[in-house]
Amino acid sequence: MSADTQQPFTTVRTEGLTKLYGRTPALVTVDVELHARQVTVIEGANGSGKSTLVQLLAQLARPTRGTIAYGQLTGADARRHVGLLAHAPMLYPDLTGMENLTLFASLYGVDGSLDTLRERFELGRFADRPTRTCSRGQLQRLALARALLAKPALLLLDEPSTGLDVRGVERLAAVIDDERERGAIVALVTHDAAFADRMADRRIRLSRGRVSEAAA
Amino acid sequence: MKGFLAASWRIAAKDLRIELRTKEVVVTTGLFALLVVVLSSLAFYLSKGLAERLAPGVLWIAIAFSGVMAVGRSWERERDNQVLRALLLAPIPRGALFVGKLLANLLFVFAIEAIVLPLTALFFHVDLLPILPMLLALMALGTLGFVAAGTLFGALAARSSNARDLVLSLVVFPLIAPALLGAVVATRDLFAGASVAELFGWIRALAAFDLIFLAAGVVLFDPLLAD
Numbered sequence: 001m002s003a004d005t006q007q008p009f010t011t012v013r014t015e016g017l018t019k020l021y022g023r024t025p026a027l028v029t030v031d032v033e034l035h036a037r038q039v040t041v042i043e044g045a046n047g048s049g050k051s052t053l054v055q056l057l058a059q060l061a062r063p064t065r066g067t068i069a070y071g072q073l074t075g076a077d078a079r080r081h082v083g084l085l086a087h088a089p090m091l092y093p094d095l096t097g098m099e100n101l102t103l104f105a106s107l108y109g110v111d112g113s114l115d116t117l118r119e120r121f122e123l124g125r126f127a128d129r130p131t132r133t134c135s136r137g138q139l140q141r142l143a144l145a146r147a148l149l150a151k152p153a154l155l156l157l158d159e160p161s162t163g164l165d166v167r168g169v170e171r172l173a174a175v176i177d178d179e180r181e182r183g184a185i186v187a188l189v190t191h192d193a194a195f196a197d198r199m200a201d202r203r204i205r206l207s208r209g210r211v212s213e214a215a216a
Numbered sequence: 217m218k219g220f221l222a223a224s225w226r227i228a229a230k231d232l233r234i235e236l237r238t239k240e241v242v243v244t245t246g247l248f249a250l251l252v253v254v255l256s257s258l259a260f261y262l263s264k265g266l267a268e269r270l271a272p273g274v275l276w277i278a279i280a281f282s283g284v285m286a287v288g289r290s291w292e293r294e295r296d297n298q299v300l301r302a303l304l305l306a307p308i309p310r311g312a313l314f315v316g317k318l319l320a321n322l323l324f325v326f327a328i329e330a331i332v333l334p335l336t337a338l339f340f341h342v343d344l345l346p347i348l349p350m351l352l353a354l355m356a357l358g359t360l361g362f363v364a365a366g367t368l369f370g371a372l373a374a375r376s377s378n379a380r381d382l383v384l385s386l387v388v389f390p391l392i393a394p395a396l397l398g399a400v401v402a403t404r405d406l407f408a409g410a411s412v413a414e415l416f417g418w419i420r421a422l423a424a425f426d427l428i429f430l431a432a433g434v435v436l437f438d439p440l441l442a443d
Contacts, residue, residue, distance in 0.1 A: 086301070090297055
């Protein structure tokens, strides 16, 4: 069995995806397709709709019109297979890193020890301290572990490299490579042109909420 | 159903763990409630009879204000570092998130009430013992309704980018007004010697309010949180 067939879905397709905030359009009839084993970089200026697209793909917002198909899955069934890493770590500052991971593992129904995650993301002794005491790089490692603990089929990365030092960016790039190899669909939003060039298999450019360019 | 309850408990247990570690919600809002009771006793204590009549109002004002503050602070924790997004992404029924937050918020407010009630009795010379079981029942019913409403709309405020306290106050206080009115009047009648039978109408009204907001919370939580 190939890595791809182990995934619950290998494509994510949006059709006519439109999101209005009041009367302000954030996305207008966006049709995109994301594929497994590919890193799709979503580019565009501030306010072009990149983060809105990520929000919709993560089901953190509802489209005003249009649909998102996660292979044959829709709605909450698909949500289980989506991982999100953003600039904010999405971790409780007053819980330790491991307490955060244990909580999210229990919510995702991930059984067993978290030692593998600890090893993979080099979660040292800092993971046993409240996350409010962690550095940006340490937080990002914990956030990566949170986003990946359920082995998502769709990994959404919204400005994940912001504020990371060179070593942090290298570590992030290695994880993205691993996820691509595992068969995940990876969508990467970044303003870091060098990082985008390095990671991109495909590019989608948004401008004023519309797809202005899609290139392999 | 088992999964729903398990997820709710995990959310509540997480809040309790954080609170036991920081004591932030109960201590800060409990001190506020304490201040309301003490200042009210200094300002309004003119005679024992008058104090007894003022006690229900002071008790519920302290509980309502500190309770709404506690609920708001509890949701702020989900806003810090945008953890709420991670919770919403998790494959649990969003109604379970509501129930978990409600459970934790109820325990916070009950802890505040455990401080406020004996102090109100002390400062306003109310003999609690003969009416304690009925008073606790009324407080539980009154608290459940307004904490449920606060938890439901507190989530909405937590997702707002600005004016969160304004959103919470403007939405929650009008909504909880019927429950608070019922609770205050029922407590006043209880202090004045009303029997259980005489209070039954208020108990039924408070229970109905609780059921409405519990059901509304479980059903509306998901659509309310969707942008």
